[in-house]
Amino acid sequence: MVIWKRGTSAEQLKKVDALLEEVGIDPQRAAESQAHQFSGGQCQRISIARSLVLDPTLIICDEPVSALDVSVQAQVLNLLEDLKAKHGLTLVFIAHDLAVVKNISDRIQVMYLGKICEVAPSNSLYDSPAHHYTKVLIDSIPVPDPEIAIGQVAIEGEPPSPVLPPPGCRFNPRCAAADDRCRTEEPQLREVGDAGGGHYVACHHPLIGGEAPLVVRLPAR
Ligand code: SF4
Numbered sequence: 220m221v222i223w224k225r226g227t228s229a230e231q232l233k234k235v236d237a238l239l240e241e242v243g244i245d246p247q248r249a250a251e252s253q254a255h256q257f258s259g260g261q262c263q264r265i266s267i268a269r270s271l272v273l274d275p276t277l278i279i280c281d282e283p284v285s286a287l288d289v290s291v292q293a294q295v296l297n298l299l300e301d302l303k304a305k306h307g308l309t310l311v312f313i314a315h316d317l318a319v320v321k322n323i324s325d326r327i328q329v330m331y332l333g334k335i336c337e338v339a340p341s342n343s344l345y346d347s348p349a350h351h352y353t354k355v356l357i358d359s360i361p362v363p364d365p366e367i368a369i370g371q372v373a374i375e376g377e378p379p380s381p382v383l384p385p386p387g388c389r390f391n392p393r394c395a396a397a398d399d400r401c402r403t404e405e406p407q408l409r410e411v412g413d414a415g416g417g418h419y420v421a422c423h424h425p426l427i428g429g430e431a432p433l434v435v436r437l438p439a440r
Contacts, residue, residue, distance in 0.1 A: 220272055238268040242298060242432065258408070260291035265296065279311045284319060296323055318360050321345055324393055326417070329353045330390040335408060339418040347428050349411045349420035351394045396424050 220231045236246040238296055242264040249257075249265070257265065263283060270278050280299070284292040300323065314320050320327060327344045329337045329352065337350040348354045355374045378394050379385050388406050391397040400423050411425050412418040 223273060225273065234272065235268075238271055239265070241271075242268045244268065244403050258291075260286055260295060263287065263291075264298065267295075267302065274306075276307070277309045277311065279313070281305065281313045282315070283312070283315065285314065292319065301321065312427070317356055322327075332378055332384055334389050335421060336390070336422045337418075337422075338408065340416070343412065343416060343418045347412065349416075349418065349425040349427075350390075350422050351396055351426065354389045354426055371374065388421075398424070 220226060225231065226234065235326065239246040239249055239369065244261060244264055254262075267283075271293045283299070284295050287295060299310060299312075301309060302349070311325070312320065312323055324341045326340055328335055329344070329350065330372070331352045337344065337348065337353045337403060339349075344353065345357060348357055374393055379392060385392055385402070386405075387403045388394070388397070391401040394401065404423070406421040406423050408419045408421045410416075410418065411420050411427075
């Protein structure tokens with residue numbers, strides 16, 4: 220606020236206090252504390268307050284909860300949801316934890332080795348993943364129920380070097396459905412599912428309803 224010349228000193232202090240209260244931090248205690256006296260969750264709340272101070276419309280949240288334990292993660296996610304509604308914010312949320320992504324997102328973009336694999340509304344992506352990498356990611360989400368057997372996730376190997384990516388589809392060395400076309404031709408994003416539903420996938424052999432398509436080979440004439 221000082222750099223951007225927003226308000227007088229008194230107004231700036233008042234806004235800092237209001238934002239700290241909004242994210243659940245006592246302004247009085249914060250003013251008397253050193254940085255190392257705050258927990259990880261409190262530091263994250265202060266960072267969120269700081270990001271709001273210039274009244275943005277868009278905030279890019281890069282792994283905002285990955286360093287927090289699960290109960291604190293839930294608190295910070297709820298806080299972000301509340302702030303999103305209250306301030307009319309758009310949040311670009313970058314994360315590896317798909318359970319967390321599912322909770323907070325309206326629309327999800329899955330990337331592999333720097334390329335977009337799939338873009339879809341949250342429910343559509345989780346109910347009917349169309350890209351083989353998305354399917355593997357979703358199947359990897361642990362279910363906290365001892366009655367449910369741990370699934371076999373069909374993926375092997377390591378991601379290739381982003382400096383020297385494989386030709387064609389970047390996921391082809393690890394994809395069980397890869398064929399010659401996948402190894403030579405880069406798939407482009409195209410719409411799948413209901414027209415206008417906003418579900419796009421970059422795959423030559425997209426899954427249908429989360430399952431591999433039935434391949435019917437016609438006899439040669
Ligand atoms: S384009 Fe081919 S290799 Fe890539 S995800 Fe689809 S089926 Fe697998």
